[in-house]
Amino acid sequence: MIYMDEKYTTHETDVLIIGAGGAGMRAAISAFDHGSTVTVLSKSLLGKAHTVMAEGGIAAAMANVDSKDSWEVHFADTIEEGVYISNYRMAEILAKEAPDRVRELEEYGALFDRTPDGRIMQRAFGAHTYRRLCHVGDRTGLEIIRTLEDQLLHRGIIFFDEFYVTKLLKEGQRVIGAMGLKLNTGEFHVFNSKAVIIATGGCGRIYKVTSNSWESTGDGLGLAYDAGAELMDMEMIQFHPTGMVYPPGVKGLLVTEGVRGEGGILLNAQGERFMKRYSPKKMELDARDVVARANYAEIMAGRGSPHGGVYLDITHKGPDYIKRKLPSMYKQFMDFAGVDITKEKMEVAPTVHYQMGGIRVDPETTATNVEGLFAAGEVASGLHGANRLGGNSLADILVFGKRSGEGASSFARQASFGKINGSEVEAEIGRVQSFIRDSAINPYDVADKLAETMSTNVGIIRDEKGLKDALAVLQKLREQSLLAGVSGGLKYNKGLLQCLELPFMLTVAEAIVRGAIERKESRGAHARSDYPKKDPAMKKNIIFRREGDKMNLEWRSVPEMPEHLRKLVKEEEY
Amino acid sequence: MEKVTVSVFRRDPEVDSEGRFVDYEIPVEEGMVVLDAVKYIERHVDPTLSIRWNCMAGKCGSCSAEINNRPSLMCKTRIDSIKGGKIKVSPMAAYPLIKDLVTDVSENWELLRKIPPFTPREGIDKPWRISQVDIERSKEFKKCIECFLCQDVCHVIREHHSGYFGPRHIVKAASLDMHPLDSLDRSEFLNKDAGMGYCNITKCCTEVCPEEIRITDNAIIPEKERVANISYDPLAMLIRSLKKGRREK
Numbered sequence: 001m002i003y004m005d006e007k008y009t010t011h012e013t014d015v016l017i018i019g020a021g022g023a024g025m026r027a028a029i030s031a032f033d034h035g036s037t038v039t040v041l042s043k044s045l046l047g048k049a050h051t052v053m054a055e056g057g058i059a060a061a062m063a064n065v066d067s068k069d070s071w072e073v074h075f076a077d078t079i080e081e082g083v084y085i086s087n088y089r090m091a092e093i094l095a096k097e098a099p100d101r102v103r104e105l106e107e108y109g110a111l112f113d114r115t116p117d118g119r120i121m122q123r124a125f126g127a128h129t130y131r132r133l134c135h136v137g138d139r140t141g142l143e144i145i146r147t148l149e150d151q152l153l154h155r156g157i158i159f160f161d162e163f164y165v166t167k168l169l170k171e172g173q174r175v176i177g178a179m180g181l182k183l184n185t186g187e188f189h190v191f192n193s194k195a196v197i198i199a200t201g202g203c204g205r206i207y208k209v210t211s212n213s214w215e216s217t218g219d220g221l222g223l224a225y226d227a228g229a230e231l232m233d234m235e236m237i238q239f240h241p242t243g244m245v246y247p248p249g250v251k252g253l254l255v256t257e258g259v260r261g262e263g264g265i266l267l268n269a270q271g272e273r274f275m276k277r278y279s280p281k282k283m284e285l286d287a288r289d290v291v292a293r294a295n296y297a298e299i300m301a302g303r304g305s306p307h308g309g310v311y312l313d314i315t316h317k318g319p320d321y322i323k324r325k326l327p328s329m330y331k332q333f334m335d336f337a338g339v340d341i342t343k344e345k346m347e348v349a350p351t352v353h354y355q356m357g358g359i360r361v362d363p364e365t366t367a368t369n370v371e372g373l374f375a376a377g378e379v380a381s382g383l384h385g386a387n388r389l390g391g392n393s394l395a396d397i398l399v400f401g402k403r404s405g406e407g408a409s410s411f412a413r414q415a416s417f418g419k420i421n422g423s424e425v426e427a428e429i430g431r432v433q434s435f436i437r438d439s440a441i442n443p444y445d446v447a448d449k450l451a452e453t454m455s456t457n458v459g460i461i462r463d464e465k466g467l468k469d470a471l472a473v474l475q476k477l478r479e480q481s482l483l484a485g486v487s488g489g490l491k492y493n494k495g496l497l498q499c500l501e502l503p504f505m506l507t508v509a510e511a512i513v514r515g516a517i518e519r520k521e522s523r524g525a526h527a528r529s530d531y532p533k534k535d536p537a538m539k540k541n542i543i544f545r546r547e548g549d550k551m552n553l554e555w556r557s558v559p560e561m562p563e564h565l566r567k568l569v570k571e572e573e574y
Numbered sequence: 575m576e577k578v579t580v581s582v583f584r585r586d587p588e589v590d591s592e593g594r595f596v597d598y599e600i601p602v603e604e605g606m607v608v609l610d611a612v613k614y615i616e617r618h619v620d621p622t623l624s625i626r627w628n629c630m631a632g633k634c635g636s637c638s639a640e641i642n643n644r645p646s647l648m649c650k651t652r653i654d655s656i657k658g659g660k661i662k663v664s665p666m667a668a669y670p671l672i673k674d675l676v677t678d679v680s681e682n683w684e685l686l687r688k689i690p691p692f693t694p695r696e697g698i699d700k701p702w703r704i705s706q707v708d709i710e711r712s713k714e715f716k717k718c719i720e721c722f723l724c725q726d727v728c729h730v731i732r733e734h735h736s737g738y739f740g741p742r743h744i745v746k747a748a749s750l751d752m753h754p755l756d757s758l759d760r761s762e763f764l765n766k767d768a769g770m771g772y773c774n775i776t777k778c779c780t781e782v783c784p785e786e787i788r789i790t791d792n793a794i795i796p797e798k799e800r801v802a803n804i805s806y807d808p809l810a811m812l813i814r815s816l817k818k819g820r821r822e823k
Contacts, residue, residue: 045626046683047720048634103701109692111709111716111753118703136713142633143716153683154691161680184672213629247605253631328633335632335650336605444617488622491586492673495621 007429008179008188010420013039013158014412015405016178016193018165018220021049022141022394023377024199025148026401027408028157031197034409039191040152040159041180043200043215047149050201050213051397054141055256055328056125057133058105058398059391060098064119066130071095073129076569078392079561081127081287082356082385083524084539084572085233088561089363090383094392094399101398102134110147112136124261125390127287133391138256138328140394160189165219166500167428168196168227168373169420175227175372176418179425181432183497186490188429192420194412195372197404198224199397202355202378203508208455210352211243211254220379222504224359225511229368231544232381232556233357234508235515236525238388239460241266241291243351245309250336252351255312255329257390259346260284262325264314266295267345268303274310289387289525292350296460299349309349314341350460354393356384356525357515360543365407366400372411376404386524433490435499440485443498446477450502450509453477458513463530467517474513478506510551511544518542518553536574576602578653580611582623583664586673593671595662602653608663609637609648612675624674632784635721639675640664645723645782666726679722685739688767689747695757708754715749715793717785718742724779724789730772738769741779741789748793751800761800770797 003010015031017024020042032038042049061074074095079086102120106112112134113121122131136143152159165180169190179190200220204212225231242255260266266284268274278294279286295310305311314322319342323330326341333339333346358381359368366374377397384392435443457470481502486495519542521535522528543554561569577599585593598619600611609627616623627637630649637648642662653661669677724741725731731740747760747768764770775798777790787793 044628044634045636045679048628048636050629052634052719053629053631106702107694109750109753111704111712114704114706114709116706118705119701121706136716139717142719146716146718150686150691153687156687184676184678213634215628248603249605249607249610250631332631336607442617442621444621486621489586491588492624492676493622494616494624 008190008425010190010192011039012417013037013191013193015195015197015408016191017041017197017199018178018223019049019199019201019377019379020046020159020161021051021199021201021377022144022148022397023401023404024197025145025152026398027197027199027376027405029148029151029155030402030405031409032155032157034406036409036412038157039193040157041163041165041178042159042161043164043219044162046159046161047145049145050216051141052145053211053213053254054144054394055138055254056258056261057123057135057140057391058098058102058394059125059128059132059389060102060134060395061095061132062099062102062120062122062134064115065122069130069132072568074098074132075565077127077129078383078389079385079569081387081389083387083534084385085523085541085558086385087363087382087559088565089559092565093363093403094383094395097399098395101395101402105144105147105398108147108151110136110143123258124285126257126260126285126291127282127389128391133261135258138258138326144394163189164497164500165223166432168223169424170227171418173228173371174418175370177420179428181490183492186492190420190425192417194415194417195374195408197366197408198359198373198375198379199377199401199404200379203505204352204355206450206454206505206509207352208451209243209252211240211252212352217501217505218508219501219504220375221358222507224368224370224373224375225507225544225546227370227373228546229370229373230360231358231511232360232541233385233515234511234544235519235542236356236386237352237512238288238354238356238525239292239350240353241288241295241350242312242348244337245347245349246307246337253332253336254351254353255346255348256326257288259312259314259326259329262314263317264312266291267311267313268298269305270303274298274303287387288390292460293527295348296350305347307347309347311345312348313345315343315345318342354378354388356386356388357381364403365410366404367407367411372415374404374408376400386526432500435485435496436488436490437485438487441480441483443481443484443486443495443502446480446484446502447498447505449473450477450505454509454512458516461527461529462516463528464517467513470513471510471517474506474510481506514551514553515542515544534574539572578602578611578659578661580608580615581662582612582615582675584623584674585671587671606653607649608641608651608653608661611653611661612648612663624672624676626676633719635719638666638721638723638726640666640726645726647721647723647784650784666722668726668728668731669722682720682722682725682742685743686746689743689750690758690760690763692750692753692756693758694755698755702755704754711792712749712752714787715745715752717787718745719785721784723782723784727778727782729776729778734772736769736772738772741794743768744770744797745787745789745793748797751797759800759804761797762804764797765801770794770801
């Protein structure tokens with residue numbers, strides 16, 4: 001049903017999904033197939049979400065290549081590399097259900113690379129015990145997006161693309177919808193829905209050097225936090241070991257772990273294969289946090305390349321193999337850097353890649369602590385703990401995307417529509433419009449300062465002083481963000497959008513910094529130079545919750561694993 | 575610092591009856607692409623300039639525009655690759671203008687909806703066994719990032735309202751037709767409903783494809799040949815009628 005008002009249009013839908021990457025689209029399909037009416041909102045054009053950037057593959061213990069693989073080993077790898085603060089039940093669900101989600105994707109029309117006997121091919125990846133990543137060359141994410149987009153379109157699921165959600169709407173303690181701006185028309189829309197799923201991905205754009213798309217500004221985290229949802233593990237930011245360093249315009253752009261999976265080696269300026277000093281057993285294929293810190297240490301020690309990276313070399317595999325297995329890497333280096341990776345070494349350095357933390361969810365249904373609100377994909381937390389394994393995020397978006405759609409759909413079935421408060425809607429429209437003004441602070445300057453601060457002070461190695469300095473800068477930027485503004489109108493005004501994104505970006509940054517100050521140890525992706533060791537007392541999660549205008553932090557125990565799962569996992573060592 | 579002049583098309587159709595080109599002086603950085611230049615304008619000169627971009631890496635297909643009249647991805651066109659140094663950036667002409675460099679490409683979702691979806695043959699044993707050689711052809715088409723530059727360059731779409739779906743959509747249909755386990759043949763649909771007959775294989779689409787998909791040779795011509803075979807080959811007609819009969823049971 002659609003109601004038109006002078007200022008905005010109201011729509012009704014059982015399940016509203018914010019975000020149209022892999023998790024959002026997979027959720028839309030399952031909610032629709034469970035009989036709900038579904039509306040999907042996408043910040044970018046349909047099919048452009050950050051998932052298209054995923055390269056390496058989907059981790060699923062199908063045992064097509066290594067027959068010893070099983071869900072139990074995948075589970076143990078996930079818990080151990082998450083440094084024991086993952087939610088065990090999420091890891092168990094992921095390990096058990098990922099193979100079915102991959103086969104289902106194949107039945108939707110995705111075409112994976114094959115083994116010689118015609119099964120789905122699986123490649124090696126960092127810290128996975130067995131060859132486990134189902135892949136489509138180095139374009140796995142694109143295949144997922146296109147396949148799900150097809151399913152969405154042919155089901156006739158309603159979507160609004162280039163739509164930016166500015167606020168979740170509540171009635172009492174329950175979320176009853178959302179509202180926002182259609183960027184390509186400048187119109188406001190309100191969605192009255194029984195359940196809302198947040199699937200907005202990560203927040204890499206709060207950093208200067210990142211592999212993330214333009215749209216990854218942590219919007220969903222801010223929306224949920226403002227609505228009272230608990231965030232968790234926010235200090236855990238993954239630095240991917242290999243991002244491009246040159247030319248400047250593509251600094252941070254991902255160089256897939258698949259390069260190392262296919263045999264690529266890391267060298268310093270002296271030609272030394274330095275990983276043998278950092279990780280003699282697993283070498284280049286150790287977990288991402290280990291390899292990223294090794295690359296960083298080599299660069300800091302003055303053994304870096306001319307543009308401030310280390311070398312990644314795959315030339316020994318020969319041109320045919322490289323072009324077949326890593327076609328888009330070949331093209332990426334050729335097009336942007338003028339480097340032929342079949343003949344020359346690549347220059348790479350760590351880049352902000354993924355957020356392990358996010359909205360705390362129930363493993364079975366992905367429900368948050370706020371009634372009517374669900375979350376799936378990178379924006380949710382729990383599965384990856386302190387460090388994510390490569391390939392587990394594509395498994396995550398499919399497995400928990402589906403569960404989220406079902407969870408929200410079941411919730412919607414027993415819920416009724418809430419009553420939207422018209423004056424709240426009008427006030428929010430007023431807030432959005434107020435950013436269109438003359439002689440205001442340039443929002444891009446605020447965003448640039450934020451990104452610089454995060455990269456300098458809240459990077460791969462952190463310390464108390466740097467973090468506290470960052471916190472002070474964030475407070476100033478918060479004040480400036482309120483004075484930001486742009487000229488022009490509501491239609492396709494990216495400067496206005498930047499004004500609207502800033503509060504969310506600052507909330508996310510504040511949570512990361514406060515969490516990083518609070519966690520006085522080094523665990524997984526979170527490394528402190530002033531607390532270089534892991535501390536058994538901190539084998540816990542940090543929960544972030546809004547109370548008034550204050551961010552409250554609370555330590556909470558990791559759910560205890562039942563005996564049959566505990567015996568699958570190596571004891572944690574200190 | 576070295577500078578370059580970039581001439582950018584500006585128009586809000588709701589306000590301006592006509593568009594105009596505005597010159598901007600941009601400081602040049604090493605390895606700079608056209609997207610960096612227009613982003614510089616947006617950030618430092620005129621934030622009301624509307625541009626669409628997302629991944630900055632040639633993987634999402636958002637930043638399609640015409641650079642010196644050639645349909646291109648702004649993120650993959652290096653400033654130093656443009657001969658003569660004159661850089662003119664305008665929106666894709668085949669699509670309705672939203673504002674400045676941003677166009678409305680939404681009709682493509684409607685067209686994609688009309689293409690019969692992947693329909694696997696019935697009764698195949700699971701898990702599916704497929705050989706690597708059989709997926710290569712379809713894989714080429716699946717590289718498509720939906721930038722719609724092939725649609726933009728197509729003179730049939732630009733100049734005639736013929737109902738032709740355009741190269742992107744033939745590629746989509748071909749990727750499904752050449753899926754080793756798909757049971758449909760979309761060539762007749764392409765001919766009758768998607769206006770494929772209007773394509774006179776000038777290969778402009780192939781030339782602008784940033785993914786280097788050989789659209790004309792590998793997708794359009796084989797689909798056209800299928801139509802010819804099915805429609806005019808008596809043996810194919812017989813096989814088709816038998817197949818149909820079998821399916822109806």
